[in-house]
Amino acid sequence: METQFGFGPSGRDPYELVIGAHWPEGLGPPLEDGIAPTNIDGIGFKWVALSQDGVYRTLRRMRNPVAVDKMDIKVPPGGGMGAGGFPVDYVQQLVLTKDPNALGAGELKVTHIIAPLQVKLYAASLLKSAGVSLGSTFEVPTWGAGCRQSITYESTGIVSIGGGPPPPILNKCDVVANQIIPVDLGHVPLDQFKKLNDTSPPKHFEIALSNCAVNARPTISFRDKATPPNTDKTVLRLSAPGGQKLAKGFGIIMTREDGTRERIAYGDPGVAKKYEMTLDKSSRTAKLPLSAQYIRTGSDAEVDAGYAGGSAEFTFTFP
Incomplete structure (x- = not known):
């Protein structure tokens, strides 16, 4: 002035x-x-x-x-x-x-x-x-x-x-467009899945955002990218690259590792459940710790070894 x-x-x-x-x-x-x-x-x-x-x-x-x-x-x-x-x-x-x-x-x-x-x-x-x-x-x-x-x-x-x-x-964080988080579940022999709902050892990972505003309250929703998705909304449908034999009788589950042990549910954007991320005010980061693992979903006659991939799309919302 x-x-x-x-x-x-x-x-x-x-x-x-x-x-x-x-x-x-x-x-x-x-x-x-x-x-x-x-x-x-x-x-x-x-x-x-x-x-x-x-x-x-x-x-x-x-x-x-x-x-x-x-x-x-x-x-x-x-x-x-x-x-x-x-x-x-x-x-x-x-x-x-x-x-x-x-x-x-x-x-x-x-x-x-x-x-x-x-x-x-x-x-x-x-x-x-x-x-x-x-x-x-x-x-x-x-x-x-x-x-x-x-x-x-x-x-x-x-x-x-x-x-x-x-x-x-502002109520937002920095978001990296087209972010990919690979999770290797490893090679798991069939004899580790003796009965329905048996799972492989969990593989831990997290989804994180940086440079969060003090008022940020980010949530994440997930969508199964397989078509059609699994009828059980908490199980990712398996997929395989062209030419690869697809495993049968299995799916992939993701679980929250923040104390709730809640299984992630998948759905279309705007419909899928939203999961709150934990904001660390000192580092200005927001995180959702997760684990992923295979789960047996089929009978003895339905189970077969093969490539067991899966893909989930995640969307951030800043309410």
Whole structure:
């Protein structure tokens, strides 16, 4: 934000332009650490000014504004009129004020401050002898035309300065398109499957997403790529490359390894069951640990050795 100003002869006393800002007292609740509540419970909003000394100064609730920047007003040699401009960098920040797991589902958007709050920005010409230092508060002058300017922002205006849509609270992770996770179940002899529903040793693997937003709640659904799929929605139908003999009397099951030991069910997108992934906030990753294994599904007369492949397609959803 830039302040444009003009000035006339000021005599011998040097002046400076002081830029100040604050959340004025008398409106709304107290603001802890300068954080204002928004329309999203658990997401706060703050203003920060970057001063010329390299310090970020948070705007706080106080009676008078805090000096966030300043510059000397240089009178042209011999006096006369003058003009200038002074840019100040203000930064708006969204702040998490509660456990991210307690945030609402879906994509969230901060649109306004919920309390009757104001942010006021000032530009004032003050005598240098007043000794205003960066980070200190100062009295806004009320005398003389053109000796101060102020801008007040409220509610929605506080958030949408600069135009554009309200800032979204993202709820997604990075997804690698066409990701393939091969799982080798190995060569298992038929004599390990002595009866119906006997299984091979489980092979552990996981599906993971990275760079997850704090509000991400990803789920996964699965579809059996075989045509037609198995009548038992928890068993993948076997398939084999062209020319390969296909094993008979077997299928493949996948099981959650996060303590539930639930068998994964398959179905078409939009219909299949969705499984929640576990979000690690420190590493910003989401994971679903799984295991896969062969399962006998046929009678003694139906069982036959051969190639035993299977393929499942997985789809991520960010509710």
